[in-house]
């Protein structure tokens with residue numbers, strides 16, 4: 001095997017071809033395991049030889065990192081966490097000893113914004129950036145993107161690698177790219193104007209952004225289904241695209257289909273978890289690009305298909321700053337599904353629906369915010385936004401209040417009057433109890449109460465910490 005792989009930069013399949021790489025995408029899973037093992041053997045040998053961090057990190061492991069014999073041996077390597085990266089980058093600024101290439105060979109610098117701690121720095125080499133483009137083009141081909149499409153990237157162009165990853169895939173595939181951006185004052189109104197004028201066929205952003213775009217369009221007298229020309233949308237950054245009711249709402253609003261995508265910025269090519277043209281929610285795991293294991297959140301041991309756990313990701317063809325067995329902190333369930341696309345990858349059947357860190361436990365039940373979103377969006381009076389207020393109840397029990405907007409048409413009087421809405425509130429409460437198995441408090445708010453976002457919605461208000 002030649003490692004790292006080199007891809008011919010000018011290849012694209014014929015428009016009617018289903019797969020970018022039929023061989024890799026429809027491989028019998030046992031053959032794929034052999035293919036992945038061969039890639040990981042090179043990848044781990046490479047980091048062990050070139051990264052001072054991994055040399056230290058693998059000092060006492062029970063296997064030989066320079067000569068892995070099986071995926072089971074691979075699974076005995078320690079799991080890497082965000083804390084490990086932060087600590088390493090503080091001690092050896094700015095990249096930590098992850099880089100494995102000369103600093104002058106860094107082609108792109110990205111990072112995380114550090115809203116939850118010290119920012120994390122990513123140095124990406126040119127060869128890696130080309131492979132990221134290749135991987136994203138291949139996955140977007142599976143999502144239905146073709147050369148005659150125009151892709152509007154409606155997400156902020158900054159440190160955030162999501163927008164750039166979305167762009168480079170569309171560029172490599174040969175589609176027309178429209179790097180519109182987002183986040184500046186008045187930019188969503190301009191997005192409505194531009195989408196009406198140039199009629200892009202594809203949109204990339206967050207599910208929250210798509211809903212905000214539709215709301216803004218309607219306020220401007222523009223019909224998102226009639227006046228835009230979106231054929232499909234691909235999303236990352238939020239669970240929404242795999243939340244059934246949110247999914248349906250976006251599809252019906254724009255008259256298009258949608259594809260859920262995304263692992264983590266650190267793991268770019270982050271599209272390695274992605275739906276296809278046919279999958280109705282959930283994401284295939286394109287294992288030969290980034291290898292995903294599912295582990296138990298407590299024991300950290302590998303889980304078989306069918307189980308819920310925490311995805312752990314490994315690069316298989318990265319020479320700059322490779323991440324091996326990186327802990328995502330997300331919650332998902334994986335299984336084999338019989339997708340009409342014919343790909344033989346395992347699938348995160350309901351997408352990524354929670355975080356280990358913000359797991360809400362109400363009366364002994366795990367409650368996922370995405371489940372609450374699904375219920376609310378299925379209710380006709382729901383006004384579009386909600387917040388979850390978490391407080392510490394008696395003992396270690398969490399107390400959860402769902403604050404939900406209701407549409408103006410739900411109350412007949414001119415004024416928003418909670419007393420007149422009692423029957424609506426009771427129905428919201430009953431539907432939530434039926435879906436999540438426990439009672440939670442519900443407060444109704446007038447539509448427009450909560451701020452809309454052009455990026456990722458922050459819906460949890462956590463008052464549990466002092």
Ligand SMILES: [Zn+2]
Pocket residue numbers: 275276277278279284339340341342343
């Ligand atoms: Zn599929």
